[in-house]
Amino acid sequence: MQLREIVRILDAEVLTGKDKLDMHVEAGCGCDLISDLLAFTKEKMLILTGLISPQIIRAAEMADSAAIVFVRGKRPTRDIIDMGEELGLPILCTSYPLYECAGLLFTAGLPGWRHWPRIVNGVQNVP
Amino acid sequence: MYLEYRVDGGDFQASGQAAAGIKRTLRQIGIDAEVARRAAIVTYEAEMNIAIHAYLGTISIEILPERIIIQADDEGPGIADIPAAMQVGYSTATEDIREMGFGAGLGLPNMRRYSDEFEIESQVGVGTSVRAVIILPAKEGN
Numbered sequence: 001m002q003l004r005e006i007v008r009i010l011d012a013e014v015l016t017g018k019d020k021l022d023m024h025v026e027a028g029c030g031c032d033l034i035s036d037l038l039a040f041t042k043e044k045m046l047i048l049t050g051l052i053s054p055q056i057i058r059a060a061e062m063a064d065s066a067a068i069v070f071v072r073g074k075r076p077t078r079d080i081i082d083m084g085e086e087l088g089l090p091i092l093c094t095s096y097p098l099y100e101c102a103g104l105l106f107t108a109g110l111p112g113w114r115h116w117p118r119i120v121n122g123v124q125n126v127p
Numbered sequence: 128m129y130l131e132y133r134v135d136g137g138d139f140q141a142s143g144q145a146a147a148g149i150k151r152t153l154r155q156i157g158i159d160a161e162v163a164r165r166a167a168i169v170t171y172e173a174e175m176n177i178a179i180h181a182y183l184g185t186i187s188i189e190i191l192p193e194r195i196i197i198q199a200d201d202e203g204p205g206i207a208d209i210p211a212a213m214q215v216g217y218s219t220a221t222e223d224i225r226e227m228g229f230g231a232g233l234g235l236p237n238m239r240r241y242s243d244e245f246e247i248e249s250q251v252g253v254g255t256s257v258r259a260v261i262i263l264p265a266k267e268g269n
Contacts, residue, residue: 034175035233038168039240043160051228055175058143062150062167064160 001025001110003067003090006046009104010094012069015081017090025066027111030098034059040113041065048101052076057083057091067091071098128156131187134177136203139227142178145186146171156190159264165241166195169259172234173199179224180204181254197242197259205251213239213247 004021007014014021028046031037034055037047043064049056050072057080060068067090070076075093076084084091094101106112130152132145150167154160170186177184181203189196206212212219213235220230235257239245244260 032228033231033233034228035172035231035237038172039231039233039237043164053228055139055143055228058147059171062143062146062164062171064164 001105001108005108006067006069006105006110007092009108010069010092010096010101012092012094015076015091015093016084017067017088020067020088020090023066023090025110027113027115028102028105029113030071030102032098037065038063042113045113046105046110048098048105050074050098052080054080054083056080057087057089060089061087065089069094069101071096071101128152128190129187131185132174134174134181134184134186134201136178136180136182136184136201138178142174143171145174149186149188153190153195158190158195162195162261162263166197166261168241169197169238169261170199172238173197173257173259175229176234176255176257177201177203179220179229184254193263193265194243195261195263197257197261199257200254201256202254205253205255206247206249207251209247209249 003023025046026044029041030048032051037059041063044066046067047065048069048071052074069092073095146167149170153163181201184201187198211217215236216232218230218232224230242259243262246258249255
């Protein structure tokens with residue numbers, strides 16, 4: 001799913017990465033704890049989170065995440081936006097709560113990790 | 128290649144920079160993206176463990192032709208019950224730390240999960256040492 005479509009579905013504001021709306025996002029994950037992001041995502045996944053912390057951006061950088069969506073109307077602070085700019089990591093903001101974001105995106109065809117029919121080195125991706 | 132970083136306990140602004148620096152270096156020298164991602168996650172979790180639990184520590188990474196060795200050593204309270212700390216969901220992080228998004232009880236399990244070899248030693252009142260090895264995929268033609 002294109003990032004542009006995610007912005008439309010979540011009625012999101014694009015804080016960084018306006019030039020990356022054509023990016024293809026493979027799957028999504030909702031997480032409010034940093035180690036959950038590192039444990040339960042693969043690369044190129046969309047991260048939905050209510051955790052406003054520079055460390056969520058750092059963790060997304062480590063995990064090769066595609067983009068971050070801050071949910072429940074939470075707005076990241078300037079330092080977080082600056083980190084996203086510097087890394088070229090798109091940051092979106094939506095007023096929808098996490099559960100509704102996940103439901104809307106899943107219904108629209110963006111899978112989660114366990115429903116992601118990804119083949120790695122000829123082997124089905126198993127979490 | 129050998130890189131070493133100092134990590135200060137309680138410094139949540141700078142923490143993560145060692146892992147970020149190591150990841151960029153790995154990609155610059157042409158290490159496979161998936162391997163760099165695993166090494167970055169192991170390093171990041173090690174770095175955050177020092178920031179959360181210890182007073183001071185070092186993180187080093189040694190890049191050899193066939194493997195990457197990540198070593199984290201800290202001066203800190205140590206871990207009294209290592210088997211418990213290795214369990215998913217076990218955490219001794221305080222409420223303040225949890226509010227920052229840490230304390231999932233996945234730090235050490237994540238490090239083991241993304242490593243090919245993983246060793247941990249700890250002495251209560253002295254500190255903790257962790258060694259993680261990631262085997263590099265054989266290059267085609269070798």
